[in-house]
Amino acid sequence: MSCWRGGWGAIGLGPTANPLENPPLAPWREKLRIIIFEADSPAGKAFDVGLLVAILLSVLAVMLDSVSALRIQHGQRLNVAEWIFTLLFTAEYAIRLICSPRPLHYARSFFGVVDLLAILPTYLSLLFPGAESMIVIRGLRLLRVFRIFKLGQFLGEASILSDALSASRHKITVFLGTITLLVTILGTAMYLIEGEESGFTSIPTAIYWSIVTMTTVGYGDVTPITVSGKVLASIVMILGYSIIAVPTGIVTAEIVESAAASRKITTRSCPNCLSEGHDRSASYCMNCGATLEVPLAKR
Numbered sequence: 677m678s679c680w681r682g683g684w685g686a687i688g689l690g691p692t693a694n695p696l697e698n699p700p701l702a703p704w705r706e707k708l709r710i711i712i713f714e715a716d717s718p719a720g721k722a723f724d725v726g727l728l729v730a731i732l733l734s735v736l737a738v739m740l741d742s743v744s745a746l747r748i749q750h751g752q753r754l755n756v757a758e759w760i761f762t763l764l765f766t767a768e769y770a771i772r773l774i775c776s777p778r779p780l781h782y783a784r785s786f787f788g789v790v791d792l793l794a795i796l797p798t799y800l801s802l803l804f805p806g807a808e809s810m811i812v813i814r815g816l817r818l819l820r821v822f823r824i825f826k827l828g829q830f831l832g833e834a835s836i837l838s839d840a841l842s843a844s845r846h847k848i849t850v851f852l853g854t855i856t857l858l859v860t861i862l863g864t865a866m867y868l869i870e871g872e873e874s875g876f877t878s879i880p881t882a883i884y885w886s887i888v889t890m891t892t893v894g895y896g897d898v899t900p901i902t903v904s905g906k907v908l909a910s911i912v913m914i915l916g917y918s919i920i921a922v923p924t925g926i927v928t929a930e931i932v933e934s935a936a937a938s939r940k941i942t943t944r945s946c947p948n949c950l951s952e953g954h955d956r957s958a959s960y961c962m963n964c965g966a967t968l969e970v971p972l973a974k975r
Contacts, residue, residue: 708775734761
């Protein structure tokens with residue numbers, strides 16, 4: 677064992693090198709990584725806000741294209757807009773791979789898969805007409821908005837109750853946002869299954885049916901006819917029962933948790949594994965142990 681007494685310096689890594697870390701990125705790639713993968717800087721926050729606006733507009737364009745009257749009058753413009761958004765998101769996906777220290781790790785991550793699925797339907801529509809309707813999956817990328825809002829969740833010297841209410845507000849917003857995305861995806865699926873013959877004349881109409889069904893209201897003005905449609909409707913009904921108690925559980929859990937919560941999390945991402953949620957004072961990644969960037973406030 678005496679051959680290891682020199683530590684990592686004995687094998688050429690230097691006294692401060694970490695074997696878990698990737699080689700440092702080129703300066704321009706590191707600047708891109710901080711802007712694209714973090715939201716602590718003004719440029720990073722501006723990038724995320726611009727990206728969210730583009731996502732909202734692209735999803736809106738797809739929904740409007742499903743309305744017959746609008747498709748007849750503005751179908752060509754909506755199609756051009758969708759291709760512009762797709763090319764924009766394709767370039768963004770490529771840039772994320774370029775500035776990521778581990779491109780394959782990012783590509784296999786949750787947001788990496790979502791980013792890829794967000795652009796595939798448009799290209800697949802060239803081979804399979806109708807596939808472009810599933811571009812609403814792009815709405816899942818809106819979950820990135822909570823990277824920005826995380827910055828203010830634990831600021832201030834508030835009481836336990838105010839902390840709980842504040843934290844509950846964001847979690848309930850996440851919950852409502854997730855439900856909104858879910859009813860949009862389920863409504864789009866029902867629109868593709870049933871079609872206009874069954875009364876699902878557009879994606880907004882199908883989303884309306886999904887909301888009515890999931891909330892167990894059940895007006896009955898629009899109903900599925902096919903076997904596949906009824907199976908999907910049954911799934912939506914069961915989901916509706918399972919989500920009723922979620923808001924109450926969120927508030928209760930936050931009241932208990934806020935009494936002991938003292939960590940101040942940021943959107944600082946690890947340059948090695950891209951994980952987020954580190955303490956403001958953390959120097960090393962909580963997942964891989966790599967050295968974190970110095971917080972902006974300490975630079």
